[in-house]
Amino acid sequence: MNGELDIVHVSVIIAFAALSVSQVMAMIRLVIGPDTGDRILALDTMVVNAIGLIVLLGISQGTQIYFEAAMIIAMLGFVSTVALARFILRGDIIE
Incomplete structure (x- = not known):
């Protein structure tokens, strides 16, 4: 049983590192993105x-409140990405 906990712990640390590197790369794309579409995609990638x-x-701390927060952020991230894309394309959000 102790060996399984070590594997989960190491897997979570590796996943944290991979997502952190991905977040930094998305931030770089956000700053140097030559086009508005690149910046929108970078923001959406940062939300994900x-x-x-x-x-x-939530997995590392063993609590469920983080999963609910992630669900709320996912809904807000989707709506904000759609609203930003509509604003860039049409100039307004609500028709």
């Missing part, structure tokens, strides 16, 4: 990475 980090935090 943040959701992954929050879920991993």
Whole structure:
């Protein structure tokens, strides 16, 4: 049983590192992105990475409140990405 906990612990640490590197790369794309579409995709990628980090935090701490927070952030991230894309394409959000 102790060996399984070590494997889960190491897996969570590796996942934290991978998501952190991915988040930094998305931030770099956000800053140097030559086009507005690249910046929108970088923001959406950052939201997905943040959701992954929050879920991993919930797994590592063993509490369920982080999963609910991740669900709320996922809904807000989707709506904000759609609203930003509509604003860039049409100039307004609500028709």
